[in-house]
Amino acid sequence: MAEVIRASLLIFDGLLALTLVGVAWQLLFGQGLFRSVLLFIALGLLLSLTWVRLGAPDVALAEAAIGAGVTGALLLVTLGRLRRMATGHARDRGKGS
């Protein structure tokens, strides 16, 4: 029984590692910034799972909360602002300073 659990955990770890690399590749070379930001959030969550598997729950918590959550929200709001600046609908454009 212990052998089965060990083997399935090894398979899970391998799949996790492959998924991490695959998501990172898609994030960097895929089309569209919005898609990249969403993949970045997914990468953060997968990375947090990886930290759990490595036995570091503290780092996993920080990665999920700050790496995926807050950084993801910051990237999304930056993307929205960039779009508004590009289309010229920025409300505060020009009176920022």
Place this chain on the structure above:
Amino acid sequence: MNPRPLSLLSGGLSALLALLLVSALWDTPVHEGVSASVAGAMGHTGVAHPVTAVLLDFRAYDTLLEMAVVLLAVLATWSLGRCDTLPARPVQGPVMRGGLRHLIPLAVLTGGYLIWAGGAGSGGAFQGGAVLAASGVMWVLAWPRRPDLPAPLGLRVGVTLGVAVFLAIGVAGLPLGPGFMGYPPGWSYGLILTVETAAACSIALSLVLLFLGGRPWRDAEDG
């Protein structure tokens, strides 16, 4: 050589290097690092969790600098200009606001628990602060027209609170005996919890203000 074989060659060489690195790292023995010395020093600190002991006692100076980085990021963002209303198109309908009325208290409870749990297990100021910040961000998204932010002075006090409390306790160690960034014996649990609570409040406020992305007050209000 045209680019295609060149990229194939560099790709092949990189793969070979990666393979060599993996094979070199495969058989490395498990290195204990500093866990033995941390475990030996756990008797000198008031918290039961080694990670918290390292972050807020043995290497407290590093954590103070990390918090100063967050503070600097907020100040840099404020220097860029005024924030605009967020989001451009507010979420319509009662579902998000109704849901948030239940979610935000739960998030505050979870964040508070994470701060408190840092003394004995996984958790701490950054994690708890980030959960609190997430509820703040949702608040801003749901009620963008009236973010109900405190006055500029209150915001400034809020974002510096963590660094200020940490530094005050750290400097107080100088005349009291344990030295800079040290805690008097027997006081360390209470002081660490105080520092963590102040730090988490500052971090949460800082992250929400970073999300707003600019000074949330008009220039005329600046006093």
